[in-house]
Amino acid sequence: MKTEESGIRWGMVIDLDRCTGCGACVTACQVENNIPLTDRQGFAEGRNLQWLRIERYWEGEFPHVRARFLPMLCQHCDDAPCEPVCPVYASYHTAEGLNGQVYNRCVGTRYCANNCPYAVRVFNFSEPSWPQPLEQQLSPDVTVRSRGVMEKCSFCIQRIRRGKEAAKLEDRKVRDGEVHPACAQTCPPGAMVFGDLNDPDSLVSRMARSPRRFRLFEDLGTEPSVIYLKGGGHEHPG
Amino acid sequence: MKKLLLTLVLLCVTGLLLGGLTLLYHLPLDTRDRSPQQPLPFSHLQHAGDLQIDCRFCHRHAETGPVAGVPDLDLCLSCHRHIATDKPTIQQLAGYWDRQEPVPWVRLHQLPDHVYFPHHLHLRAQVECSYCHGQVENMAQMQRIASLKMGWCLNCHRQNQASIDCWACHM
Numbered sequence: 552m553k554t555e556e557s558g559i560r561w562g563m564v565i566d567l568d569r570c571t572g573c574g575a576c577v578t579a580c581q582v583e584n585n586i587p588l589t590d591r592q593g594f595a596e597g598r599n600l601q602w603l604r605i606e607r608y609w610e611g612e613f614p615h616v617r618a619r620f621l622p623m624l625c626q627h628c629d630d631a632p633c634e635p636v637c638p639v640y641a642s643y644h645t646a647e648g649l650n651g652q653v654y655n656r657c658v659g660t661r662y663c664a665n666n667c668p669y670a671v672r673v674f675n676f677s678e679p680s681w682p683q684p685l686e687q688q689l690s691p692d693v694t695v696r697s698r699g700v701m702e703k704c705s706f707c708i709q710r711i712r713r714g715k716e717a718a719k720l721e722d723r724k725v726r727d728g729e730v731h732p733a734c735a736q737t738c739p740p741g742a743m744v745f746g747d748l749n750d751p752d753s754l755v756s757r758m759a760r761s762p763r764r765f766r767l768f769e770d771l772g773t774e775p776s777v778i779y780l781k782g783g784g785h786e787h788p789g
Numbered sequence: 790m791k792k793l794l795l796t797l798v799l800l801c802v803t804g805l806l807l808g809g810l811t812l813l814y815h816l817p818l819d820t821r822d823r824s825p826q827q828p829l830p831f832s833h834l835q836h837a838g839d840l841q842i843d844c845r846f847c848h849r850h851a852e853t854g855p856v857a858g859v860p861d862l863d864l865c866l867s868c869h870r871h872i873a874t875d876k877p878t879i880q881q882l883a884g885y886w887d888r889q890e891p892v893p894w895v896r897l898h899q900l901p902d903h904v905y906f907p908h909h910l911h912l913r914a915q916v917e918c919s920y921c922h923g924q925v926e927n928m929a930q931m932q933r934i935a936s937l938k939m940g941w942c943l944n945c946h947r948q949n950q951a952s953i954d955c956w957a958c959h960m
Contacts, residue, residue: 720909
């Protein structure tokens, strides 16, 4: 297959020392991927639809309290726990190391979400709707998922696709920094970097080699493609 | 004797049933869907056939974007302000322009929302327009010749070693 020859392995580096927890990535993701809005009750019921969320942790005792933020999105695991449990192969692994979700194949068993240690898969418990005039801003490149379908972060596959198309039309490879998911593009302090982990010279690979690196729940052996950076004396003094 | 007759009749009935079912399976049942009545009797036979106008003269975005595009009224009228202006159908066409209304063409090649089909990449891969759209230069009334179902897409993708990754088309 042609896609398998591309030799790309998409990955992301998130520098937690840069993250301010502003939530711009969450909004960008919501807008880019046609994610319906969840009301207060939905959140209370744990039925919030978010592909990307900011986890907030409090550290220390009053008055020396500090907030820690961690953007949590699909980790696109190489050994993804969500994939083998899907009875209809709606959750599958692409040749480029992405963890795919095929909406039109999904029958809504929710096994994948239950098996995901990161809790990043969300389920459409109701038919999606947008308050006026927000339905006017839906992206035509992204399917609007119907009720009963599991969905999750796709690393903005429509943007990856567009980047690859542009490269293909010019008979070249995708350049480093050509493709950005909406979250990485929006992040004001530039805490999120996206690129090809197989290319040793790409920015994302260079950052991934940092001694500050760690991956979430590394001991589970899920081999995530999202690498977090933390520590190393770059913090503001508390 | 009676037994033989009965067996023969049974065989005939089974054969007929099976034949009928096979016929039903293969016949295009959506003939009306495949060639619906259009608001204006536009003829590809005349434009693409007799006059040999290139597909891409009217369907302008086929080479540059995912959607080939139906020509806007201005493009139709760029010729028809001067050509065949006395014909009633052309006057009807001009009527849409005067009323500032789009022509409500009935879409024949409609893909579901969850399918992404880029025209420009298929043209770049040297897929002929007629491979999916048929010999439109012979159609007085436009017809859809392909089923446009996923199996049909996949067949061609497999034959030409194109990507059969789910996310290649479903995003």
